[in-house]
Amino acid sequence: MKIQTPYLLFLGEGDQAKTSSGVSFWRRDVCAGQLRLPGCSVDLGLPDMSIQEAAAQGVKTFLIGVAPHGGKMPAHWVNLILEALAAGLDVASGLHTRIAAIPEVIAAAAQHKRQVFDVRHPQQEFAVGSGAPRSGKRLLTVGTDCEVGKMFTSLALEREMKQRGMNADFRATGQTGIFIAGSGVSVDAVVSDFVSGATEFLSPANTDDHWDLIEGQGCLQHPAYAGVTLGLVHGSQAHALVLCHKAKRTTLLGYDNFKIVPFDECVAMYEEAARVTNPHAKCIGMSINTSHLQEAEAQDYLIKMEQMVGLPCVDPVRTGVVRLVDALQ
Amino acid sequence: MKIQTPYLLFLGEGDQAKTSSGVSFWRRDVCAGQLRLPGCSVDLGLPDMSIQEAAAQGVKTFLIGVAPHGGKMPAHWVNLILEALAAGLDVASGLHTRIAAIPEVIAAAAQHKRQVFDVRHPQQEFAVGSGAPRSGKRLLTVGTDCEVGKMFTSLALEREMKQRGMNADFRATGQTGIFIAGSGVSVDAVVSDFVSGATEFLSPANTDDHWDLIEGQGCLQHPAYAGVTLGLVHGSQAHALVLCHKAKRTTLLGYDNFKIVPFDECVAMYEEAARVTNPHAKCIGMSINTSHLQEAEAQDYLIKMEQMVGLPCVDPVRTGVVRLVDALQ
Numbered sequence: 001m002k003i004q005t006p007y008l009l010f011l012g013e014g015d016q017a018k019t020s021s022g023v024s025f026w027r028r029d030v031c032a033g034q035l036r037l038p039g040c041s042v043d044l045g046l047p048d049m050s051i052q053e054a055a056a057q058g059v060k061t062f063l064i065g066v067a068p069h070g071g072k073m074p075a076h077w078v079n080l081i082l083e084a085l086a087a088g089l090d091v092a093s094g095l096h097t098r099i100a101a102i103p104e105v106i107a108a109a110a111q112h113k114r115q116v117f118d119v120r121h122p123q124q125e126f127a128v129g130s131g132a133p134r135s136g137k138r139l140l141t142v143g144t145d146c147e148v149g150k151m152f153t154s155l156a157l158e159r160e161m162k163q164r165g166m167n168a169d170f171r172a173t174g175q176t177g178i179f180i181a182g183s184g185v186s187v188d189a190v191v192s193d194f195v196s197g198a199t200e201f202l203s204p205a206n207t208d209d210h211w212d213l214i215e216g217q218g219c220l221q222h223p224a225y226a227g228v229t230l231g232l233v234h235g236s237q238a239h240a241l242v243l244c245h246k247a248k249r250t251t252l253l254g255y256d257n258f259k260i261v262p263f264d265e266c267v268a269m270y271e272e273a274a275r276v277t278n279p280h281a282k283c284i285g286m287s288i289n290t291s292h293l294q295e296a297e298a299q300d301y302l303i304k305m306e307q308m309v310g311l312p313c314v315d316p317v318r319t320g321v322v323r324l325v326d327a328l329q
Numbered sequence: 330m331k332i333q334t335p336y337l338l339f340l341g342e343g344d345q346a347k348t349s350s351g352v353s354f355w356r357r358d359v360c361a362g363q364l365r366l367p368g369c370s371v372d373l374g375l376p377d378m379s380i381q382e383a384a385a386q387g388v389k390t391f392l393i394g395v396a397p398h399g400g401k402m403p404a405h406w407v408n409l410i411l412e413a414l415a416a417g418l419d420v421a422s423g424l425h426t427r428i429a430a431i432p433e434v435i436a437a438a439a440q441h442k443r444q445v446f447d448v449r450h451p452q453q454e455f456a457v458g459s460g461a462p463r464s465g466k467r468l469l470t471v472g473t474d475c476e477v478g479k480m481f482t483s484l485a486l487e488r489e490m491k492q493r494g495m496n497a498d499f500r501a502t503g504q505t506g507i508f509i510a511g512s513g514v515s516v517d518a519v520v521s522d523f524v525s526g527a528t529e530f531l532s533p534a535n536t537d538d539h540w541d542l543i544e545g546q547g548c549l550q551h552p553a554y555a556g557v558t559l560g561l562v563h564g565s566q567a568h569a570l571v572l573c574h575k576a577k578r579t580t581l582l583g584y585d586n587f588k589i590v591p592f593d594e595c596v597a598m599y600e601e602a603a604r605v606t607n608p609h610a611k612c613i614g615m616s617i618n619t620s621h622l623q624e625a626e627a628q629d630y631l632i633k634m635e636q637m638v639g640l641p642c643v644d645p646v647r648t649g650v651v652r653l654v655d656a657l658q
Contacts, residue, residue, distance in 0.1 A: 131552025131584055188522040192557045195521045223460025223563050223606050228521045230549075231556030255460055258605075276587075277552050 004060035005030035012066040013039035019065030022176040055087040064093040092117040094175035119178040129196030136206030140238035141216040150216040153287040156316035168211040199235025284327040285312035333389035334359035341395040342368040348394030351505040384416040393422040421446040423504035448507040458525030465535030469567035470545040479545040482616040485645035497540040528564025613656040614641035
């Protein structure tokens, strides 16, 4: 699976487009335009463009990174998909609904010889994890919770490492990440027996100087998603872990009765799990989202965290990830 | 999903029928007969019976608990399935191949108004785990590895508890267990995001005196399957854990480079994981398969293990699980 660029980003008709925002933030160069329906209050600052205009400008993929209001796909969205296929574009969707299961879409894709990607749904079968050591190096972002910046941190690391001329690739495990990378595996949609095998597939053997920067998911102490996380930890055979956190969060998002465990315990827990498949695994630092704090408070928070865990603590936006990459080198 | 009994056990044409053996061992009373094809060297000691004879004797389900040689379903097996449906039987299969996806089987099931169960494939969608406390008590069997007797131990506990008049139910998480219980969820086939939610569904709130005896899967330190195990551990909200082991095994089955961790560490690791969703979780003992040892050696092994871990250590066959149930009461 390789999603072709440039993209036309579909922003729908609502007031949110988190996935498309992420794509345009990290891969602005491959976002040719945005398509907004009446009612849409999002503006990513890209040229507004119809499907026909996009096709004329060489766009390769119509990207649906926004969920319909109420969850159900409206008929006029299906019409847009059909229009895109007819115009010679592929279509990539991050919806829960499989667009590749809609009969008209199947027919149109076949007729126009275009591809349709449902990135939330794995499009292949995986083997079970082998646990066999493989060459190359891998870094996995892990978290104190969900939605703490694991994808953002992985991408910030990739950017910093590439700027230094290092050999590094971001490996996507969620829908936004897959749109950004153009490929990847939505691991939380993989059958549980195959999660670590899918992660081995996602980050295969590589040259000794190469780093895979694997996007983490969930949290090892999460009552719903910890199994996904553990499969990722084992399958990635990570040499380096970066623990991600959202400043001042004390309980799991949406699970108020579950406290976030102390950070030193969290580091120890992830290192212990990771060492099952890579005895050299080590947490090299923390990446902390302090975007909701004032500058002075944020700096103070980062310093206190650093004293507490004894590892470099950065905010990828506020301070950058220079010190994490220094720690890797 | 509730698979109706009595069963006609299909033993195929080979020399192994592990699943059917398990069913006839634990639920002899619901196994009316066996059907063997030429070449079959297995004999479970049940009456040999054709599908027509089984139907005449009130059998409700034709049970396929044996894999075809080479993995591919032969045409004459499909014919047997069609014959069973035509004779008024349901069909339950533990094959990887979905028999409910075979067009002739779909047509025959509809025509004769019979049900077809693919127990390896979840037949419903689950919610994500809530982590919300629920009433009733639960015991989960966990392991130092795969294939160490987790299902056997759970069933032995159910038998002993029922004999004492306790309120207890075995909850199946694998194909053999599902045939035995008549229902359950093949958790390793559940999409990874929903494993703990599926486990919550499998062992719902119950009366305060009721015990669910949940069949464990995999091992928390297994490079392929640990994610499944952790989802089960979190979703079960177990009060009690029983650690299962095969005597003298030192490395993971099929993963020779992975050592089985020391038993005290193993107990601590499972208790720590289980306490994420149930702070009272405690390992109450070990269940050890010593079937490959001589009597004196086995007894010696159990005594040594008991001294090492400081918990009751039993072999469910050799010593029974009386002491584990004593520990629960």
